[in-house]
Each structure stands twice: as structure tokens, then as C-alpha cells.
């Protein structure tokens with residue numbers, strides 16, 4: 001199985017870049033991971049048109065989803081997950097032979113209705129709203145944690 005992360009926007013802070021690249025490297029020990037940063041739509045003006053921004057970014061996201069992929073869209077209003085449930089999800093798709101698992105993180109204005117509609121699963125990391133940059137780091141850590149749970153390796157400590 002291949003894992004592909006589609007993230008709107010870049011990481012601006014060095015500490016976020018360091019954390020994300022650490023967990024990307026760790027996840028890469030379990031399966032091939034690619035992470036694509038998609039261009040953020042410029043808000044412009046004093047009152048950005050959130051809907052327009054979501055639609056523009058949404059088109060870029062949908063364009064990058066390969067046909068047949070299982071798509072998990074990260075959304076605070078999605079289904080609440082525990083780390084064990086993330087592990088179960090990863091294991092399920094590896095055992096089922098899913099060719100490509102795609103995970104999507106939206107930009108500062110969130111995701112279009114079209115992207116949410118394409119989701120096979122809407123996943124919430126927490127009921128709190130995270131910045132898209134923080135959501136990326138949290139997601140990467142939870143994916144890594146999930147693999148250590150699947151493999152029964154020391155990290156989760158439960």
C-alpha cells in the first residue's frame with residue numbers, strides 16, 4: 001500500500017518542518033509515503049471570499065486524487081478517532097490490499113463541499129480547530145503511532 005498526503009499550503013515554522021520531517025521519515029520505515037503541498041489560493045482584499053478559496057483549492061486537491069484511491073479527508077467535524085482506531089484503519093487497508101490511501105488536509109479556509117463529498121471517510125483529530133500546519137504534524141504523529149500499535153512496538157505504551 002502507498003500512502004499519499006495532500007496538504008494545502010506549506011509549513012512556515014522551522015519547528016513544524018523539523019517535526020513533520022521526523023515523522024515522515026519514521027512512517028517511511030513502514031510504507032512508501034509521498035507528501036504533496038498544494039498551492040494556497042490568495043485571499044486578497046480585506047474580506048477574503050472563503051467559498052471561492054475553498055473551491056479553487058478543492059479543484060487542485062481533486063485533481064491530485066488518483067482513481068480508485070481510498071480517500072480520508074481530515075475535518076474537525078468528521079468522525080472522532082482514537083489512536084487504536086487509526087491503527088485498525090491502517091491495518092485494515094494493508095490487509096485488504098488497498099493500493100493507495102490518500103489523506104487530505106485543507107487550507108486556512110477549510111475544504112470545499114466537493115472534496116468532502118469525495119471522501120470515503122471524514123476523520124477528526126479532535127473537536128478543536130487546528131491550523132492546517134498543526135493538523136499535518138498531528139496527523140503524521142498519529143500515523144506513526146498507528147504503525148507502532150499494529151506492529152506492537154514500544155511507543156504507544158498502553
Ligand SMILES: C[S@@+](CC[C@H](N)C(=O)[O-])C[C@H]1O[C@@H](n2cnc3c(N)ncnc32)[C@H](O)[C@@H]1O
Pocket residue numbers: 073074075076077104105106107108109110111123124125126127128129130131132133135
Ligand atoms: C484551519 S483548519 C480550517 C478551518 C475551517 N474553518 C473549517 O471549517 O474547516 C485547516 C484544515 O486543517 C485540518 N484540521 C484542522 N483541525 C482539525 C481537526 N480537529 N481534525 C481534523 N482536521 C483538522 C482540516 O483539514 C482543515 O481543513
